[in-house]
Amino acid sequence: MCKIILAINPGSTSTKWAVYRGKEVLFNETIEHEDEALLKYKSVYAQMPFRLKTLLYALHDKGFALEKVDAIVGRGGLLKPMPSGTYLICEKMVKDAASGKHGEHASNLGSIIAYELATMYNLPSFIVDPVAVDELVNEARVTGLKDIERKSHAHALNIKAVSRKVAASLDKPLEELNFIVAHLGGGISVVAHQKGKMIDVNNADNEGPFSPERCGGLPAKQLVQLCFSGKYNEKQLLKKITTEGGIYSYLGTKNMIEVEERAASLDREAALLLKAMIHQIGKEIGAMATVLEGKVDGIILTGGICHSETIVSKIKSKIGFLGEVFVVPGEEELGALVEGALRVLSGQEEVKKY
Missing domain, CATH: 3.30.420.40 (ATPase, nucleotide binding domain)
Structure with missing residues (x-):
């Protein structure tokens, strides 16, 4: 039986989300957020309750019950350097994303919202190939100034x-x-x-x-x-x-x-x-x-x-x-998130720990 996956991709002024049955798209929606609604929050993390509420409203409007979901996958943001792969979201990851210690970006909310929902419904939650993927060879890290080291941040x-x-x-x-x-x-x-x-x-x-x-x-x-x-x-x-x-x-x-x-x-x-x-x-x-x-x-x-x-x-x-x-x-990021989760759930790939 095909797994049902909820994917969440927060952007600077939007929250994209989709529900897949296996690789079949059931819903693919974008929630646009007005600048005025976001500017009142002092940090990206402070937006979390607002974004979570709007996502729950959107799911309700589609008549979709989260009880049907087998797993939740969120966009991985600015976290500690790590190899590529699908990672199980844990409290340490959520804490790092919330603090912005490795950088503040809306994508940090992907793991936080996914973990919050997964905890509520007792589901596994993942991130896939986050911005912080670091597989650089050592010579690529050298800048020419000892005070500064090159970092791997990419799409x-x-x-x-x-x-x-x-x-x-x-x-x-x-x-x-x-x-x-x-x-x-x-x-x-x-x-x-x-x-x-x-x-x-x-x-x-x-x-x-x-x-x-x-x-x-x-x-x-x-x-x-x-x-x-x-x-x-x-x-x-x-x-x-x-x-x-x-x-x-x-x-x-x-x-x-x-x-x-x-x-x-x-x-x-x-x-x-x-x-x-x-x-x-x-x-x-x-x-x-x-x-x-x-x-x-x-x-x-x-x-x-x-x-x-x-x-x-x-x-x-x-x-x-x-x-x-x-x-x-283009960029099919929601689909890529779902594929990463499916690789783990099907046993094709071993889940990684943060």
């Missing part, structure tokens, strides 16, 4: 899911393949995926290509000068480089469809920014090819930006010589 959930999908299409185990995976969305992660492990990544919050809303890597001296210019305090500047940077800082929009339309209408700045972003994406993919010593079985382009045939085509023209390019548009 691991989608990157792992599409890597498995492409490996299956090639009829080969993921552990035998080397991929370069570029997740192109609001943030951009480019990963060297060697035989099932993400051995090098660009941290999408502060490295690599700029994106619709993030600055990517910036010239160090000029950034330091900006920090001490008196124009911004720490909180303002962190917001500027992570949610108000990239294309948004130039054009005032994060909508890539609008950017493409403006570029096609001979808006020179929009055209230049589009070209520059593609330039940086291609350069980062090329860098990851050297990490894999040129042994590349394929390059996977994924994420929301990959719905654009124009952008994908231009990226392909830059990096096609490195190997076959596979395009998996």
Whole structure:
């Protein structure tokens, strides 16, 4: 009998949720939260009761009883560094997510809400391939400044899911393949995926290509000068480089469809920014090819930006010589969460402990 799984994926202004019977989608919904409703909370963790209540209302509106569920799986947020896999949610994980000790992000609420519901209904609860997945080789951690070590923060959930999908299409185990995976969305992660492990990544919050809303890597001296210019305090500047940077800082929009339309209408700045972003994406993919010593079985382009045939085509023209390019548009994170839970519940994969 197919297992029924509830999947929960909290975002900055929404809570996505779905119910699956095996791999069949029964419900797939997004609860949009008004800015005013969230701004009154002093921290991400303080939003938990509100988000939990809205989720319970949404389930009730669909006439779905949680007594029918076999397991709950939540998006894993900023936790301690860990290998990829499906993890059983425990009190220690929930405590770390709630405290924000490894970073504060809405995805931290995924494990907290899943655990709260699972406790209420005596169910197992899991996270899958969280943002904090760390499989870096040691040389990838070195920055060149002893005070700072590189951290592995990437769109691991989608990157792992599409890597498995492409490996299956090639009829080969993921552990035998080397991929370069570029997740192109609001943030951009480019990963060297060697035989099932993400051995090098660009941290999408502060490295690599700029994106619709993030600055990517910036010239160090000029950034330091900006920090001490008196124009911004720490909180303002962190917001500027992570949610108000990239294309948004130039054009005032994060909508890539609008950017493409403006570029096609001979808006020179929009055209230049589009070209520059593609330039940086291609350069980062090329860098990851050297990490894999040129042994590349394929390059996977994924994420929301990959719905654009124009952008994908231009990226392909830059990096096609490195190997076959596979395009998996969008991000099916809820489905990836469910698949991780099913692998454990079916015995295909051993559950990991935090």
